[in-house]
Amino acid sequence: MHPNSIDEALAEMGDGAIPLAGGTDLMVEVNFGHVRPERVIGLRRVADLHEWDGPKIGAGVTWRRIETHGPKALAEAARTVGSPQIRNAGTIGGNLGTASPAGDGHPFLAAVDASIELTSAASRRTVAWREFFTGVKETVRRPDELITAVHLPAELPEKQCFGKIGIRNAMVIATVCAVVTRADDGKTTVALGSVAPTPVRATGAETMMSSIANPTSSDLAEFQRLVSDEVRPITDHRSTEEYRRHGAGVLTRRLLERCLA
Amino acid sequence: MIIELTVNGEPVTARITNPGSLLDLLRDELGLPGSKNACEQGECGSCSVIFDGELVCSCLVMAADAADSSVVTVEGVSPDDGLHPIQEAMHRAGAVQCGFCTPGIVVAAVDLFSRNSRPSSTQIKEALAGNICRCTGYGAIIRALETVAMGAET
Numbered sequence: 001m002h003p004n005s006i007d008e009a010l011a012e013m014g015d016g017a018i019p020l021a022g023g024t025d026l027m028v029e030v031n032f033g034h035v036r037p038e039r040v041i042g043l044r045r046v047a048d049l050h051e052w053d054g055p056k057i058g059a060g061v062t063w064r065r066i067e068t069h070g071p072k073a074l075a076e077a078a079r080t081v082g083s084p085q086i087r088n089a090g091t092i093g094g095n096l097g098t099a100s101p102a103g104d105g106h107p108f109l110a111a112v113d114a115s116i117e118l119t120s121a122a123s124r125r126t127v128a129w130r131e132f133f134t135g136v137k138e139t140v141r142r143p144d145e146l147i148t149a150v151h152l153p154a155e156l157p158e159k160q161c162f163g164k165i166g167i168r169n170a171m172v173i174a175t176v177c178a179v180v181t182r183a184d185d186g187k188t189t190v191a192l193g194s195v196a197p198t199p200v201r202a203t204g205a206e207t208m209m210s211s212i213a214n215p216t217s218s219d220l221a222e223f224q225r226l227v228s229d230e231v232r233p234i235t236d237h238r239s240t241e242e243y244r245r246h247g248a249g250v251l252t253r254r255l256l257e258r259c260l261a
Numbered sequence: 262m263i264i265e266l267t268v269n270g271e272p273v274t275a276r277i278t279n280p281g282s283l284l285d286l287l288r289d290e291l292g293l294p295g296s297k298n299a300c301e302q303g304e305c306g307s308c309s310v311i312f313d314g315e316l317v318c319s320c321l322v323m324a325a326d327a328a329d330s331s332v333v334t335v336e337g338v339s340p341d342d343g344l345h346p347i348q349e350a351m352h353r354a355g356a357v358q359c360g361f362c363t364p365g366i367v368v369a370a371v372d373l374f375s376r377n378s379r380p381s382s383t384q385i386k387e388a389l390a391g392n393i394c395r396c397t398g399y400g401a402i403i404r405a406l407e408t409v410a411m412g413a414e415t
Binding site: 002020022023024026027028030031032036037040042044064082083084085086088089169170171 | 279280282301302303304306309315316317318320321322323325326328369372387388390391392393
């Protein structure tokens with residue numbers, strides 16, 4: 001089905017219908033025979049989902065557009081999503097719908113306390129990122145709801161950096177990915193992906209660093225240790241718990257140093 | 262399900278079997294085997310096409326979603342007689358080994374040069390980040406595209 005508006009799309013939701021955005025996740029499942037959807041709702045033509053109005057990013061906005069027009073750390077994350085082919089197709093809403101623990105866009109949304117707009121034929125709600133993600137590839141989205149937009153705060157931190165550890169430079173799924181932000185008053189946020197079932201904030205490290213105006217090298221070492229302690233990674237086919245724990249600390253320390261530079 | 266779309270400038274009508282991909286449609290229904298089927302997960306780029314003006318992996322486009330779209334495949338980039346300048350350059354530079362990745366690389370390069378007629382080496386490498394050559398013949402491929410960039414009219 002090819003609805004042209006959000007209302008037309010919502011009228012088709014439910015009854016096992018699967019919304020299709022860029023296809024970069026769903027079609028892999030289809031090609032490998034893991035999913036055989038009976039009803040697919042193609043969202044490509046829903047113009048409202050492509051709208052991007054300041055802090056409100058339509059769910060259908062592609063990584064390519066975010067790479068060139070997004071806030072700094074989100075644009076940096078977008079540049080590491082897949083390849084040009086994947087960035088032309090994949091969308092921020094699709095990334096959220098899949099809710100992979102390794103989603104490259106998630107740490108930024110967690111770092112700035114973004115919220116996600118969910119719309120059904122009957123109602124619209126906006127949920128904080130922290131409530132949105134409930135587990136590995138699990139979210140609070142109901143079958144009758146579409147992810148329609150991402151809401152960023154009106155004011156974003158002055159300094160913000162994204163980083164990703166992976167086994168290649170391009171076309172790689174994160175072993176660890178992270179965003180660190182720092183505001184003029186020192187308030188620091190640290191968000192990580194691929195180190196827990198959902199994106200996480202390293203709140204102990206944030207609290208510690210937010211109270212320090214000019215961190216010394218021993219402060220930075222303590223920050224790194226706190227992040228490594230706080231994350232809860234697992235060992236899987238992509239990496240080990242130990243490597244991810246170590247990488248989380250090193251990566252976020254380097255991102256913080258970039259913010260301070 | 263029957264859909265209509267434009268492929269390489271020609272309007273076509275095709276029967277699709279849900280939930281197959283645009284790649285299956287091109288190869289099996291429309292007799293255009295230039296787009297290759299390799300990884301089926303968007304990793305390798307050998308099925309690259311230009312879909313409504315954007316470079317994408319055709320294995321990740323649901324065929325039904327291609328209704329009323331415009332698709333350019335590798336068959337559509339060269340003139341009726343002869344080769345596209347990018348194909349010429351790759352041929353001259355020996356940038357083809359087994360050849361399986363070549364169509365995808367040609368399409369990705371056509372997309373790059375359509376937006377940037379004088380890309381730097383770094384821009385060429387970034388533009389080809391989604392195209393894997395398992396013969397690892399990247400050096401010759403990049404050198405071929407550099408000659409196109411150098412020869413481009415400003």
